[in-house]
Amino acid sequence: MHQRPPLPTSVADVNYPDIPSRRLSNGLTVLVVENHRIPRLGVRLSVEAGRIHNPDDNLSLIPLAVESLKQGTASRDAEQIAEQMDRAAIQYDFDVRVEHCLFSMDLLVDQAEAGLELLSEMVRRPAFPDKELQKSKVRWHSELIGQRSMPDFLADERLYETLFPDHPYRKWTMTPAQLDAAAKEQIEEVFGSRFVPSKAILLLAGAISPNQGFKLAERYWGSWQGSPSNEPSFASPVACQGRRVELVHRPHSEQARLVVAGRTFARGHPDAHPMRVANQVLGGGASSRLFLNLREARGFTYGIYSFQRNFRHDGLLLAATDVRSDVVAESVRQIFSEFRRLQDEPPGSQEMSMARSELTGNFLFHLETPASVGMLEITRRLYGLPDDYFPNYVRQVQAVSAAQVQQMAQRYLNPDQFVIIVVGDRSKMEASLQEFGPLRLYDTEGRKL
Amino acid sequence: MDRAPEIEFEVHRLENGLEVILCPDRLIPLVHVSVHYRVGSSYEQPGASGFAHLFEHLMFQGSENLSKNEHGRLIDEAGGRWNATTNKDRTNYYQTLPSHYLDLGLWLEAERMRSLQVTPENFENQRRTVIEERKQSYDNRPYGRAYLRFDELAYSNWAYAHSTIGEVEDLEGARIEDVRHFHRAHYGPDNAILSLCGDFDPRGALKRVEHYFGPVTHRTGSRPPRIVEPEQREEKLEEMDDPLAVLPAAYLGFHIGDPSSPESYALAMLALILSQGESSRYYRELVHKRNWISSLSAGPNHYKGPQLFKISFLIQSQADPHEVIRAVDDELQRAAQEPVSEQELEKARNQFTFRFVSRQSKVSRVAETLARYSVYYGDARIANQELARYQSVTADDILAAARKTFRPRNRIRLMVRPAA
Numbered sequence: 001m002h003q004r005p006p007l008p009t010s011v012a013d014v015n016y017p018d019i020p021s022r023r024l025s026n027g028l029t030v031l032v033v034e035n036h037r038i039p040r041l042g043v044r045l046s047v048e049a050g051r052i053h054n055p056d057d058n059l060s061l062i063p064l065a066v067e068s069l070k071q072g073t074a075s076r077d078a079e080q081i082a083e084q085m086d087r088a089a090i091q092y093d094f095d096v097r098v099e100h101c102l103f104s105m106d107l108l109v110d111q112a113e114a115g116l117e118l119l120s121e122m123v124r125r126p127a128f129p130d131k132e133l134q135k136s137k138v139r140w141h142s143e144l145i146g147q148r149s150m151p152d153f154l155a156d157e158r159l160y161e162t163l164f165p166d167h168p169y170r171k172w173t174m175t176p177a178q179l180d181a182a183a184k185e186q187i188e189e190v191f192g193s194r195f196v197p198s199k200a201i202l203l204l205a206g207a208i209s210p211n212q213g214f215k216l217a218e219r220y221w222g223s224w225q226g227s228p229s230n231e232p233s234f235a236s237p238v239a240c241q242g243r244r245v246e247l248v249h250r251p252h253s254e255q256a257r258l259v260v261a262g263r264t265f266a267r268g269h270p271d272a273h274p275m276r277v278a279n280q281v282l283g284g285g286a287s288s289r290l291f292l293n294l295r296e297a298r299g300f301t302y303g304i305y306s307f308q309r310n311f312r313h314d315g316l317l318l319a320a321t322d323v324r325s326d327v328v329a330e331s332v333r334q335i336f337s338e339f340r341r342l343q344d345e346p347p348g349s350q351e352m353s354m355a356r357s358e359l360t361g362n363f364l365f366h367l368e369t370p371a372s373v374g375m376l377e378i379t380r381r382l383y384g385l386p387d388d389y390f391p392n393y394v395r396q397v398q399a400v401s402a403a404q405v406q407q408m409a410q411r412y413l414n415p416d417q418f419v420i421i422v423v424g425d426r427s428k429m430e431a432s433l434q435e436f437g438p439l440r441l442y443d444t445e446g447r448k449l
Numbered sequence: 450m451d452r453a454p455e456i457e458f459e460v461h462r463l464e465n466g467l468e469v470i471l472c473p474d475r476l477i478p479l480v481h482v483s484v485h486y487r488v489g490s491s492y493e494q495p496g497a498s499g500f501a502h503l504f505e506h507l508m509f510q511g512s513e514n515l516s517k518n519e520h521g522r523l524i525d526e527a528g529g530r531w532n533a534t535t536n537k538d539r540t541n542y543y544q545t546l547p548s549h550y551l552d553l554g555l556w557l558e559a560e561r562m563r564s565l566q567v568t569p570e571n572f573e574n575q576r577r578t579v580i581e582e583r584k585q586s587y588d589n590r591p592y593g594r595a596y597l598r599f600d601e602l603a604y605s606n607w608a609y610a611h612s613t614i615g616e617v618e619d620l621e622g623a624r625i626e627d628v629r630h631f632h633r634a635h636y637g638p639d640n641a642i643l644s645l646c647g648d649f650d651p652r653g654a655l656k657r658v659e660h661y662f663g664p665v666t667h668r669t670g671s672r673p674p675r676i677v678e679p680e681q682r683e684e685k686l687e688e689m690d691d692p693l694a695v696l697p698a699a700y701l702g703f704h705i706g707d708p709s710s711p712e713s714y715a716l717a718m719l720a721l722i723l724s725q726g727e728s729s730r731y732y733r734e735l736v737h738k739r740n741w742i743s744s745l746s747a748g749p750n751h752y753k754g755p756q757l758f759k760i761s762f763l764i765q766s767q768a769d770p771h772e773v774i775r776a777v778d779d780e781l782q783r784a785a786q787e788p789v790s791e792q793e794l795e796k797a798r799n800q801f802t803f804r805f806v807s808r809q810s811k812v813s814r815v816a817e818t819l820a821r822y823s824v825y826y827g828d829a830r831i832a833n834q835e836l837a838r839y840q841s842v843t844a845d846d847i848l849a850a851a852r853k854t855f856r857p858r859n860r861i862r863l864m865v866r867p868a869a
Binding site: 003004005006007008009014035037038039040070078079081082083085086087088089091106107108135138139141142143145146148149150151251252253254255285286287292295296297298299300301302303322323324350353354357358359360361362364365367368369 | 453454474476477478479514517518521522523525526527528529530531545546547549550551552553556557573574575576577578579581582584585586588589590591692693694695696725726727728729732733736737740743763765766767792795796799800802803806807809810811812868
């Protein structure tokens, strides 16, 4: 029997594919990723209309606008749209994210024209029928109620409000009152000002040639009109105000949701690659330090991971887990001790090589489907990253040194600047959390107690 | 679509009984290595619920040549991904790797198939981890306990009635002495399917497989449990409180045959007509028109043996739960009385074609799909026959299956009341 694992055979080259692009005369950017492995096509339309582009006093407007597109156009009502989508077996999903919204459709390539025609009509000629708007409101009311039973939602809500108190990034979820107040005219206005071709990128990814793709784009999107209103200017968020604890009392909880989070930097920051490796060492996977400590050594949790979320103007790093209620405070101590360990000494060569390989491997997975490659390119353009950002990604990650990782930990993993967010039954943990700083208590409605 | 592409693959069997599925796909330098063992929670004994899944965790805790967690670490160092899952009927272990690490994946899986070693300390640690997993996935989530309760209520055979995650007291009572026995009894080549998909030459890959797995020779003699669900004679009805829930929810179930039965195919088509997409019957009537329900799912529950046709949904706060459940059931009765339209059937066929093609979008999905067909249908080659099988379901087939299935005495209803 072999005693040690076999060595890898020769490495296959990974080529980042060419992604031909074209800008139509109305300003719409079109990307095509050609890949004929299966007769399927992914369509993605990204529009710079995210959560943060809602007016301050109503976070429901852009989500309602996006939902309305399915509910009627100049020539089709909601039932007809649904019927045609399902008949063509089109899987679709419209999602409002932080800084953009994304319309996704996946379909068999022989339905490409049907799908593009439908999507184009929905975006270019929406009718915003009032009857459907009222129905959406009723439906969403229940969803707003339902999400307050979920620990991860409650933690995320506190996370953004705490880290970005003075900035649009705090805008996490609409309130029922905002939903009630949303008027059709307001929805049309926000739609008209942001859903315009010059703020959009259309991706066609799959069994289609660039030529065919550009032709289809021109046919169905060439006449899309509209010009953007003035771009809102967002100031950089102010720095975080020292460590504190935000406890959401969720009665009957069997466990505690724990999120430890701090601010970092915007997309495209020079520290992005070193920080990516630092995060991988800290909590990027099931061989990372946080996982080996809290799960494999202590059995506190089923899993713990750290993540980065980077936006156009700022970013954050968070470690998130669900732990036994009686070990929340000890879990926080262990997480912070891992921060300090990374600050105190650079990771060893094996750990570094693992982190770099994991990131390289994850990148390879992005190249597996044409739609996921295309999404990298959408991201690159959305955040104004350099042309060679993804083609050079692997080389950049491989070049990160252990000293740089340590430096990242010293720069961004300061436990005194992290907020601790806990969702659980207060009676089981409130006292033990006092040691970490001033504690604010909330109920599951988001009200201060 | 005139002709959906078939999956091209080979099936071999080694002398030690290992079934080997090889599906070359050279578009990108990745390979997916998957091992399915024919053992899941339905193989457990009363008092030992959750052991098959706990055992899955232990498979990462070391073997003769590997220390605790080294399996995952080696995959991570190669830039791969790995995980494992357990359900009622099988346990699967998988890794997707850059293809020049194919040998590593094979060696690792052969190593733990041959020589698992678990220390008392690691056993204890994983017991605690699994108890936290249970809380995170079920006990601390709204409707989590209802999800577990449904099978207990519906099935009278213990094999399917009890949960895969297991009862905490059974997990507390699990003994390390049972680990070796369980491994000998189920984790051998004669009870496993190795499925590879990705960037390799099949002839070379088969040689590598023989090289690593050939020497693993112990025979498990594992036999699937005989799972018989006696005919249900009267409706089962239960209501439960969920202090974590804020909306009422309901689960309906009906006993149906195993996945190979004609009615399973017919009812899977009906499930699409009822619940797939915003033009489906339930969506149009109960979501769009009346705003009564959300988070709807419907269809066979995909167990290897006697299945349930299961419908679950949340009930909006302004609706009357009893009225909603009646409306959901009325649609089933309608399906048992009048044939679905040709238009609806055509739509469902298109949706199956899309699903069939989409399964081929990633090497991981292909490898897992082929192994699943071997476990559940006895032959991976059936994966390629599925599309034709679904396409040939007629409106009369659906009508007959609905008639046979949606009878009150064959029904299970579980209602969840939220916190006041």
